Amino acid sequence: MRQPIVLNSIRDTDYPKLIKLWEVAGNIEIRQTDTLETLANLLDRNPTCNYAAYSGSRLIGAVLAGHDGWRGYLYHLAVKPDYRERAVGTKLVRAAVSAIKCEGIQKIHCLVKHENLIAQQFWEACGFELRDELVDYSLVMI
């Protein structure tokens, strides 16, 4: 029988489990910038915003989140394939959104690939609005 799903704050010691989650999830690109150090930095700056979903001792989903005082951002939301469509993603997003809102932030962004149609349906179901007038520019400094 499946164990109840519990949300916990992410700790930097979760990093190896997060990497495994992102690898099996699909549609998450693990980049050179996604290191243990950058995760620890995100958690230091946003200690209440990042959540992992556990079934017993198994990490089965997670969302990275934070804000810069101006806008909130969500990254690398993923749920293990065998736990999908059971509202785990929704619970993770609600927890992160609520934590960011508690810090006085009124707007949150997340980036989604054009071809990731399931994620687009997911974000719309969570109340996020598509901004198709925008394109994203990034500057990588390594």
Ligand SMILES: CC(C)(COP(=O)(O)OP(=O)(O)OC[C@H]1O[C@@H](n2cnc3c(N)ncnc32)[C@H](O)[C@@H]1OP(=O)(O)O)[C@@H](O)C(=O)NCCC(=O)NCCS
């Ligand atoms: C996107 C993802 C996190 C959703 O997680 P999840 O726990 O399965 O989502 P939920 O069960 O909370 O679904 C909430 C809503 O999203 C939509 N949704 C979720 N999965 C869907 C699917 N396979 N097809 C269509 N709509 C879907 C539905 O509207 C659903 O509401 P409903 O259950 O009332 O129909 C998961 O599919 C995943 O890990 N995908 C791979 C990684 C990824 O793409 N991450 C997003 C990067 S931007």
